[in-house]
Amino acid sequence: MRIIIGENYRDMSRVAADMMASQIILKPESVIGLATGGTPIGFYKELVSLHNQGKFSFKQVKTFNLDEYYGLDKNNLQSYHYYMVENLFKHIDIDLNNINIPDGTAKDIEAECKSYEAKIKNAGGIDMQLLGIGINGHIGFNEPDIKFEAITHLVNLDEETIEANSRFFTSIEEVPRSAISMGIKTIMHAKKIILLASGNEKAKVIERMLNGPITPDLPASILQLHPDVTLIVDKEAGELIRE
Numbered sequence: 001m002r003i004i005i006g007e008n009y010r011d012m013s014r015v016a017a018d019m020m021a022s023q024i025i026l027k028p029e030s031v032i033g034l035a036t037g038g039t040p041i042g043f044y045k046e047l048v049s050l051h052n053q054g055k056f057s058f059k060q061v062k063t064f065n066l067d068e069y070y071g072l073d074k075n076n077l078q079s080y081h082y083y084m085v086e087n088l089f090k091h092i093d094i095d096l097n098n099i100n101i102p103d104g105t106a107k108d109i110e111a112e113c114k115s116y117e118a119k120i121k122n123a124g125g126i127d128m129q130l131l132g133i134g135i136n137g138h139i140g141f142n143e144p145d146i147k148f149e150a151i152t153h154l155v156n157l158d159e160e161t162i163e164a165n166s167r168f169f170t171s172i173e174e175v176p177r178s179a180i181s182m183g184i185k186t187i188m189h190a191k192k193i194i195l196l197a198s199g200n201e202k203a204k205v206i207e208r209m210l211n212g213p214i215t216p217d218l219p220a221s222i223l224q225l226h227p228d229v230t231l232i233v234d235k236e237a238g239e240l241i242r243e
């Protein structure tokens with residue numbers, strides 16, 4: 001695993017945006033996997049800024065988001081669909097037909113998951129996947145004890161995740177209890193992975209992910225087996241990394 005420790009959050013975001021921009025410059029029809037949450041907001045800002053400087057276009061890019069809350073309509077302000085429009089899609093020249101986010105309101109969830117997985121396959125697979133990490137080691141919404149072989153599926157969120165994400169809602173009761181998420185197998189099939197982490201509350205999980213056993217108790221530990229992962233952290237999240 002390549003490890004880059006940025007001076008601060010902005011530095012972490014810039015390095016990641018540069019990598020994603022380079023991917024799109026080298027392959028304009030790239031298939032990109034996207035993440036939500038607090039961590040990548042700076043990354044999206046930097047990516048939009050590079051795009052606005054005319055360095056590259058998203059016209060031929062296809063995107064697949066990692067996950068979406070179950071039951072939230074795409075116009076719901078807390079949905080990941082809304083987040084993506086606000087933080088990225090409305091600022092760039094992407095073709096809206098090329099955006100893919102699981103539909104949290106689908107009537108037949110199993111069919112939605114199957115079709116999401118098939119769309120990724122038909123697009124030729126994900127060239128570069130962006131990931132965040134939960135304090136419990138989740139990637140996407142693959143909570144501890146996940147099956148490593150899982151593909152896109154409905155997951156129940158851990159109490160820890162519900163609590164962490166309640167900061168984006170007016171009350172904890174409003175946080176959905178489940179979500180549709182790409183599985184670990186889906187994520188592991190991405191050709192390249194960038195994992196971002198910021199702040200000292202992530203330091204411990206980053207250290208465990210890098211040096212601990214590969215176990216479903218810490219879903220991100222499976223990334224030790226992926227051939228092309230770049231971990232980009234700020235100083236705080238990287239403070240326990242032994243080099």
Ligand code: PGA
Nearest residue numbers: 037038039040132133134
């Ligand atoms: P965060 O979430 O970026 O809001 O910390 C990361 C995650 O839960 O994967």
